[in-house]
Amino acid sequence: MRGDPSPQLSRRRLLGLLGAGGVTLVGSSACGGGSLGGGSGQTAGGTEGGGTVKIGLVIPQAGTYTPLGVDMQRGWELWLANHGSKLGGYDVETVLADEGEGPDTGVPAIQGVLQNQGVDLVVGIVNSATALGAADSFAEAKKVLMIANAGAAAITGESGNPYVWRSSFVNAQVVVPMAQYLAAQKIGPVYVMSADYAAGQEVVAGFTTAFEAAGGTIAGQALTPFQTTQDFQPFLSGIQAAKAAATFVFYSGGEAVSFVQQYADFGLKDSIPLYGSGFLTEGSVLQAQGDTALGIRTSLHYSTEIDNPANVSFVQLYQDAHGELPTCFSMQVWDAANVLDRALSTATDLSGDAVSQALGDVGTIDDSPRGSWSFNGQTPEQTFYLREVTQGEGELINSVVEDLGTFAQP
C-alpha cells in the first residue's frame, strides 16, 4: 500500500487552497496532514474507532450574503453547544468554508471540503446557483448535502438526486400560501414586483399562478434589475398607474431595506397595502427598515413569535448567546443539525447511501422551532405563517397573525 502523502506536500496543498478560494478552517486539525488525502471510510480526527463525523459547513463569509452566513453559523454552533457537540452519537468535527456570493466561489469551496478535507457530509449553501452547480458532485462522491437555505425548486426537483436534501424552503412554496390567502380575502387586483433573478422569477411565477388559480387578478408586474436598482421610484409610479389594490413583492437584503423605505417615502404605504415573501422583513433588514416596515404582512415558515415550547426555548438560547433575536436562517441550520442528529443515530454507517436512507425515515420532526414538519421529496413539508411587522419590546418583530396551513414543494 502506498503511504500517506507527506505532511509537507499536504501543507502546500492546504496553503494553495487557502490562497485560491479563501477557504478557512476552524477547529479542524489542519496540521494532521495525513487526513487530507480524503479516505471517506477511515475518518480522521482525534478519537479512534470511527466515533467522529466530519461535517463541512459551507456558508457565506464575504460578500452580500455575509449576514446570512453569520446567522447560519450561529444556528449550527448553538445546536452543537446544547447537544454536547454530538450528532447521532458521533463527535462532530466542523470544517468551515466560505461560500462567497455566487457559484464561482461557492462550488470550489464545496469541492474543497468534499475532496480535500474528506468530510462525510456538507451543510449550508445560501445561493441556489451554487447548490445546483454542486449537486452532481454529491451524487458522484455518494455523500449527503443538507441545504440550509437555497430555495430553487430544481434543487429538489428536476436537478435533484438522492443525496441532496433541504431543511429550508422552496421559493414558490413561501408565496403560494400568501397568494391563496389574498385571493380568499378578495383583496382586488395585486401588483407583483421582484428583483430580476432566478429566485425572484420563481416567486413571481409561483405567486401569479396560485393567485390566479384561486380567482385573483394581477394588476401588473415588474422585475427590477437585480442589485443595480437603488431607486425604485420609476417602478413605484407603475404601481399607482396600474390602480392596484395591494402590492406583493419579493426582495431581500439591501434591496428590501431601500424598497420598503421608498414605498413609505412615496406615500404608497398608506394607500396601497404592502405584502411580501417573508424575507422582505426577516432578520437584520427589519431593524434597518425601522418604522417604515410597520404593518407589512408577509408569509414565511418561521417567526420568532411562534408559540410552541421548542421555539420559546430556541429563541431564549439564541438571545442568551447573541443578545438578539434569531432569524429563519439560524433556525434552518438548527433544524439541519436536528434532522442529521436523528438520521445519524439510526444510519448503519456514515456513507451517503446510509445517511440518505436514514433521512428518508426520520418521519415527523416534532421538536422544531418552526412547528412540526416532515420531508416530502427531500424538502420540508411545513406550516406557513401570516406575519405582520409590529413594535415589540425595544425592537420590531414579525408577529404571527394566523396559520396559513401546511404546504409541500409546489
Added chain:
Amino acid sequence: MIGWLDANLVSILNGVAIGALLFILAIGLSIVFGMMDVLNLAHGAFYLAGAYLAYEFIGVESSWWGWLAALVAASLLGMLAGGALSGLTEPLARRPHLDQALLTLGVALVVAQILSITFGDDVLRIAAPPGLDGAVQVFGNTYPAYRLALIVVGLLIALAVYAVVERTTVGALIRATVADRQMVAAMGIDNRRVKLAVLGAGSALAAVAGVLGGPIYGAGPGLDERILILALVVVVIGGLGSIRGAFVGALVIGQVESLGRALLPDLASFVLFGALALVLVARPSGLFGSRVGR
C-alpha cells in the same frame, strides 16, 4: 401629450433630483480625471465613507445638528482623504497612468474593507432631516420632500463650483491645468499643489454626496461600486474635466435612470449602458468633451 406628461411628471422630477445628487458626486471625479488623466477609482469608496458618516451622526433619529455635523465631518474627512491620495500618487507621477489608477483601486478596496469591518455588512438606513422627512403633493402625486430639497442643494453646489472654476484665478489655474499641464508647469506653477487642492475638494464633494444621498440610497457594502459606475457614466457622457459636461451628464443620467426605467421597465437593466453606448458612438469625447483637454 398632456396625458403623457401628467403620468410621467413625477419620474421627470425624480430624474432631476437623482441628477442633482449625481452632479455633486461626479464633478470631483471629472475634474481630477481631466487634470491627471487618471481615473480615481477610490471616488466611490469616499462616497460610501460619507454615507457611513451620515449613519454615525444622523442615523434613524435625525436632527439638524446631526446633519450639520455629518456634512462638516464628511467635508473634512473627504478633503484629508483626497489630500492623502494626492500624496500617494505623487511617487507614481512619472509611471504609466495605469499604475496610478491601480493605486486608487487598491485604496478603494482597503477603504471599503475597513468600512465593512467597522460598520458590519448590514444595510443601514439614514433618515431625512426633520421637516423634510415627510411627503408633499406634486402634480397630484406624493413625492418625498427631501428629494425636492436635494434639487435645490444640487443647484446651489453647481452654481458655487461653476463660479469658482470659471470666475476666479484659482479656477483659471484649474482650467489651464486640465487643458495643458506642462504649459502650466513651464510658467512656474507647481501643479502638484493644484492636484492636491482639486483632489481634496473633489473627494470632499464625494463624501458630502454620500451624506446627501443617505436618505435615498442608505449605506451598505457594495454601494461604493454601484455609485462609482454611475459617476463614471456621467463623466464619460459629459466629457472629461468639464463642469458643464458633468452637469448635463448628471441630468441626462438622472433622467435615464428615472424616466427611462419608468417608460421601458423591461429594458431597465440596459437603458443606462444603452445611453452610454449611444453617446460614445455619436460623440466619442462626450457631450462637452471637445471643449477642453484631449
